[in-house]
Amino acid sequence: MSARPVTSNGPRLRLSVQYAVRARGLPSRAQLRRWARAALERDARVTVRIVGGGEARTLNHHFRGKKNPTNVLTFVMREQPRLEGDLALCAPVIAREARAQHKSVAAHYAHLVVHGVLHLQGYDHERAQQARIMERRETQIVTRLGFSDPYRANA
DSSP states (O other): OOOOOOOOOSSOEEEEEEEOSOOTTOOOHHHHHHHHHHHOOSOEEEEEEEEOHHHHHHHHHHHHOOSSOOSEEEEEEEOSSSEEEEEEEEHHHHHHHHHHTTOOHHHHHHHHHHHHHHHHTTOOOSSHHHHHHHHHHHHHHHHHTTOOOTTSTTO
16 A cells, blocks of 8 residues: 655645624635635735724724725735735725625625735735736636636626
8 A cells, every 4th residue: 555645735824814893794714714725825824804994994094194994904924934914804895895896795805815815925016017917816816716807897
């Protein structure tokens, strides 16, 4: 009897999920894990915190100097030897944007989790070329997850 080779299912993810709000349509831990793993290119420890408007506004003001809440904020805590970081997802902003974009709340959460995890890994969209690379990668991942292209109008 021969030994079976050890196979890997890709990078390892240690995920913590925090629900700081109660709202309809929040993704489950399993959904968040699936979406984060889909975007992961290396081992990581990630905390996903789903927050309300007040907490998102405070974080956005403190860390980015902006007055309003935003849909997702990404915080890289450590890049080596294993990636560690946090994502803050603002439930009311995500729900409002999903309605305005005529997409499901799940599709928008999936996109923003992928977006945030890519940011954790160094992807950016500050310059046009970086934005094209990041958006192309996001589209590949999100469509592989079964959702529409997040950058197509009314996707």
